[in-house]
Amino acid sequence: MIVGASGRTHLVGRAARTALAALAAGSALVCAAGAHAASTPVAVNLSLTHYAKVTHLNAGDSVGINPPIVHVHVGDAIVFVNGDADAHHTATGLTNETHFGEPRWTQAVLKQFGGIGAQAWSSGDLAPGASSAPMVASTAGTFLYGCFFHYSTGMRGEIIVEP
Numbered sequence: 001m002i003v004g005a006s007g008r009t010h011l012v013g014r015a016a017r018t019a020l021a022a023l024a025a026g027s028a029l030v031c032a033a034g035a036h037a038a039s040t041p042v043a044v045n046l047s048l049t050h051y052a053k054v055t056h057l058n059a060g061d062s063v064g065i066n067p068p069i070v071h072v073h074v075g076d077a078i079v080f081v082n083g084d085a086d087a088h089h090t091a092t093g094l095t096n097e098t099h100f101g102e103p104r105w106t107q108a109v110l111k112q113f114g115g116i117g118a119q120a121w122s123s124g125d126l127a128p129g130a131s132s133a134p135m136v137a138s139t140a141g142t143f144l145y146g147c148f149f150h151y152s153t154g155m156r157g158e159i160i161v162e163p
């Protein structure tokens with residue numbers, strides 16, 4: 001009886017290990033699918049001619065950005081696309097801001113650098129029709145950004161990065 005119980009325990013243990021292995025394999029598949037999804041950047045379109053309507057965001061109004069609020073996860077990338085035919089745009093982070101204040105950008109933001117997170121970042125100067133390099137979201141949180149050229153016009157957006 002003791003042997004039988006032991007054998008049974010062994011089988012249960014073995015079954016549990018098999019189930020764990022199956023779960024692990026399942027997780028691997030989920031991770032692979034997640035990695036694949038993360039490799040496809042989310043597009044945010046910048047266009048004062050197409051998205052002139054003011055949208056009310058948590059942080060203030062927005063003009064010329066679609067979607068004005070975008071939700072992504074850490075590791076996801078965003079590509080900013082200039083949809084205008086005759087205007088240059090940027091998507092430039094407002095570091096550590098919770099409302100659209102007056103950014104203290106310099107022309108350094110006309111070159112692409114950084115990723116979406118707590119540190120300074122910018123898509124760089126996007127010519128008409130141009131797309132930015134993929135900007136990877138590295139930190140969970142809410143990140144505000146705006147256009148270097150049209151910030152005072154209200155060209156601002158919000159990126160919510162979930163863990």
Ligand SMILES: [Cu+2]
Pocket residue numbers: 087088089090147148149150151155
């Ligand atoms: Cu602009």
